[in-house]
Amino acid sequence: MGSLARDIHPALHSHRFMVGRDAAGRWLVSDEKAMVGGIFADRESAVRFALAESDHIPGAVFCAPAEIILSLDRLSLPLDSNTDTVGTVAKVRTARHA
Numbered sequence: 001m002g003s004l005a006r007d008i009h010p011a012l013h014s015h016r017f018m019v020g021r022d023a024a025g026r027w028l029v030s031d032e033k034a035m036v037g038g039i040f041a042d043r044e045s046a047v048r049f050a051l052a053e054s055d056h057i058p059g060a061v062f063c064a065p066a067e068i069i070l071s072l073d074r075l076s077l078p079l080d081s082n083t084d085t086v087g088t089v090a091k092v093r094t095a096r097h098a
Helices: 002-007 043-053
Strands: 017-021 027-031 037-040 061-063 068-071 084-086 090-094
Touching: 017 043, 017 068, 027 043, 027 068, 037 043, 043 061
Parallel strands: 017 061
Antiparallel strands: 017 027, 027 037, 068 090, 084 090
16 A cells, blocks of 8 residues: 555645544545545545545545544534534544544
């Protein structure tokens, strides 16, 4: 997976796609405009999808740290002060509050 890792950049860059896990442990990809994304069998499939959709543009894909939980539910409201919104699609919260 060395070539995939080279195309993934830290959050310091503006990113179009976020890759991470939901509360059930499934791999999710969501884009910042709520137009593209999905649920994937494994991390590699999720990253490959995000990289292909972003034309391998440096910084376009961000992999969320393990302590962040993603959700594709656009209608969910923040649960507490530790909940935050990433882009317009993925809701995230720290795993200790799951």
